[in-house]
Amino acid sequence: MNSAEAVLENIKSRRVIRNLTDQPVEREKLEKILEAGRWAPAGGNQRFVRFVASQDPETLRLLRIVSPGMLQYPQAMILLCHDAAMQSSFASKADDCVHAIDIGTAMQTMMLAAHALGLGSGPVTSFSQEAARVILNLPQNLHPKVIICLGYKGVGSQQPMRARKKVTWQSLTDWERF
Numbered sequence: 001m002n003s004a005e006a007v008l009e010n011i012k013s014r015r016v017i018r019n020l021t022d023q024p025v026e027r028e029k030l031e032k033i034l035e036a037g038r039w040a041p042a043g044g045n046q047r048f049v050r051f052v053a054s055q056d057p058e059t060l061r062l063l064r065i066v067s068p069g070m071l072q073y074p075q076a077m078i079l080l081c082h083d084a085a086m087q088s089s090f091a092s093k094a095d096d097c098v099h100a101i102d103i104g105t106a107m108q109t110m111m112l113a114a115h116a117l118g119l120g121s122g123p124v125t126s127f128s129q130e131a132a133r134v135i136l137n138l139p140q141n142l143h144p145k146v147i148i149c150l151g152y153k154g155v156g157s158q159q160p161m162r163a164r165k166k167v168t169w170q171s172l173t174d175w176e177r178f
């Protein structure tokens with residue numbers, strides 16, 4: 001497999017993993033994932049996104065309690081926050097969606113890095129932002145947006161999300177014009 005094929009295969013084979021084992025995540029891998037996030041594209045190269053990483057079992061336990069969408073028991077997590085102080089000094093109203101896109105590019109870049117490192121990952125947006133703020137002692141300018149759960153994939157089936165119809169790139173694409 002050449003490197004282009006390897007990258008494409010990494011993209012295609014990544015799945016959200018919700019059945020994680022209790023095997024700890026190596027700090028070195030977590031740092032590689034954070035570094036990958038740093039290289040995600042960002043609007044205006046302004047970096048409205050901040051990361052908070054944790055491997056602390058008590059922190060993970062508390063976050064899980066306030067996160068209905070967290071079906072897995074992660075061994076590590078990275079919270080992606082929007083830094084509103086930075087954005088207000090840069091963006092006009094027309095740029096309101098930039099931070100959301102920045103969160104998305106960082107999220108997917110990190111999940112692909114995790115997958116390449118042999119880790120399972122899963123994003124969670126269904127959580128109490130206010131409770132996460134208290135648990136993680138976030139300053140007021142940081143708005144928590146998505147938690148990336150991390151760990152090693154367990155054997156057997158995982159809790160599925162709701163069934164969906166088959167999606168192909170063709171079903172998502174129109175050529176030239178609608």
Ligand SMILES: Cc1cc2nc3c(=O)[nH]c(=O)nc-3n(C[C@H](O)[C@H](O)[C@H](O)COP(=O)(O)O)c2cc1C
Pocket residue numbers: 014015016017018069070071122123124125126161
């Ligand atoms: C913005 C966003 C929010 C999501 N929030 C959750 C969540 O709260 N809990 C969860 O288990 N999965 C969440 N997911 C994962 C999706 O359910 C998952 O990506 C989708 O079912 C497709 O599965 P796949 O990524 O394995 O192909 C989220 C994904 C995205 C992009």
